[in-house]
Amino acid sequence: MESPERARLDAFFQSIAQQFPAGSPATTLVITHLLSERPAFLHAMAKVSTVGAVLPKPRSIHQPTLDEVRSAFTVHDLTRALFSDASRALHYLEDAVGGKDVILLDIGGYFAKSLDTLVGKFSGRVLGVVEDTENGHQRYAALGNLPCPVISVARSPLKDCEDHLVGRSIVFSTEALVRGRGDILTSRNACVIGFGKVGRSIAQTLRALDLRVTVYDKDPVRQVQAHSLGFRTCGSAADAVREAELVLCATGNLALQQGDFAALRNGAYLGSVTSSEDELELEGLHSLYQRSAINPQLTRYEITGHYFFVLADGGAVNFLHGAAVGSYIHLVQGEILAATAALSHGRFEPGMHEMAASDRHTIARTWLDHFEG
Template sequence: MSTSVVESSSPPPAVKSVIRPPSVAADAFFAEFASTLPRSEAASLVVTHLLPGQMNFLPALGKVAEVRAVLPKPKSADRRTQDLMSETYRLDPVDRGRFADPEWLAPYLQDRADGRPMVLADIGGYFAPALAEVCQTLPGLIRGVVEDTENGLRRYLALPELPCPVYSVARSPLKEPEDRLVGEAIVFSVETLLRRLGEVMPGRNATVLGFGKIGAGIAAALHARHVRVTVYDRDPIRQAQAVATGYGRAALHDSLAHAELVFSATGNRAIGMEELAWLRDGAYLAGATSADDEFDLAGLASPRSGFTREDVVPGIARYTRDGRSFSLLGSGNAVNFLHTSAIGPAIHVIKAEIIAATALLVTLPHEPGMYEVPHQTRTEIAAAWLDAFQPTAAPAPSRAAATEGAVL
């Protein structure tokens, strides 16, 4: 008897799918990534959004520096996710006023870290105001800070000098997909709110204030929904980028006066009480960051403002004065968090960079200053993320290969 390969004239084999469900892929990605990093005796305290689909990074971070407290940002804490995380981690409230007080913050950090060196993972510069005095009070215990956002990075850069090393991932190329998707999430949330009122986006005029990464994402998402977009940015370079991309340009007063939808994505309090008078009657106003970063509207609550407030539907408050009105969405906070700001697996790649920065802080000596994760490390993170979430599909074995060596 002889052996032979069975030849087949059937069509080429189908591609075998190796895509895993997102949560399974995320867990596997972080477990594999953490296995490549050194362990330490250090502790970490983590300011974070507490949102579904975004918390898979915490176990991996804990293997590098034990997570001693999770500090949910107050405007972006999903109740169900919060309950789930509380089963594993200590959840502490975060408050800018208290965190700016070194006499409160230093004992708090010392207690949570239990005397061990610690890394502070930050979103929004919460630790910046008191950092210098805390580092003096706890010499050698603050190994460094890892900051996630542009607004937070600005707060650390504004310090007279940095008392410890600070890693920023805010301007990392790995964060760019997240920022664009945040823009999409913001537009999705505004569209969802409009539909509750029986209104739609196509055909409207919109103004985007700020053409940074998130502002550019907002503009692109609006354009995809057939909205006419005008961009206003005080930086001539960014304004030129917006015009070259195809968006309209107008002075701030005119851009507000003609817009039915206004998206503020500057992080620099672009709209205050004076600018409210420039808004088109009936306009909708939405923010892309925290209300205290995006707007200066504390005066709205004062009877002297002359505004009356009506809660139209959850998430939309209409303010009226002298027969004219505008609607503030999400109380002025980042409107995407009304709908959990789902952005998919892109969030995990930047969380991995945060973990990598933490590992560098706890294993290598650093002088005080501003740092970024090395390019090679970012490349390795990106490659691992691709393998986890977009693996190269492998062809299923053909019938011929499967029967090779069979006895005929």
């Protein structure tokens, strides 16, 4: 990031911190994508909390950024296993931030499985969770009676711009990978599984590139929405992928299970919008299919009479090219800062929450003041 842009971003975050001041002292554990713009956000977070540790998502680490962050913050390795076992998660929290008031910043519901134990048995206090993604939102909502406040920004209107551009960046990176193999997407059959905000953007972008797009979503309302926009729809994921030469999964919640892969057309390209463990049940194929690396970002899966290609080992395709969505991502980062400050004031009861519309208006006006034009 160039110096003038970094100065503008720092000024934006400073203004957010001033308008949403923190309450009682709190320590944050920050799960995050570690991309080139992220240090500015982490330094802003340090103004509203003590950053106890940064846990980068393994598939979205920019090495120079990691080096920079390590010089300023404690950095720990992140795995699903670290927080899927409640006793192990509790042990980690005690070692990292024992006895403190803690706010958990999440991307993908990592803390969800162990949340009851963390809230009930931790030597400090878990003040709450801030969740950034749709799949994480779903993981926390599925818990039912939450033991602490969970503020989700996943469905915030401020995230709409980011989600739209994420869809475009997914298609950009997919096209780059396919072209790298000497292939093109134009005039192909494509399938998008999941017609949320990102999936809709993907489908519209693919159609603009002259692909024939089929949509599947298990939510019948979204199926109707896709149909009303002129997309072909199907009644099951297996039916939707059967004729597709490109399949992009954007559900945030296991799009294809083991039995679905057999329906893929020979030679189809398969990609994901989020982590492979969230979208694709690939591990069950490892004993059935022979895998061979075509290049570092393209893997061929083959069994007698059937083969297909997986992009980016099933991880988020757009992170291959930095997942850049411009300054719009700072709208959501501003809302995360505001949500962290709100939790430090103890304003929310246990349960799922969103920030108030007035808070979002303040963040949007501040963004316009700093980035418009």
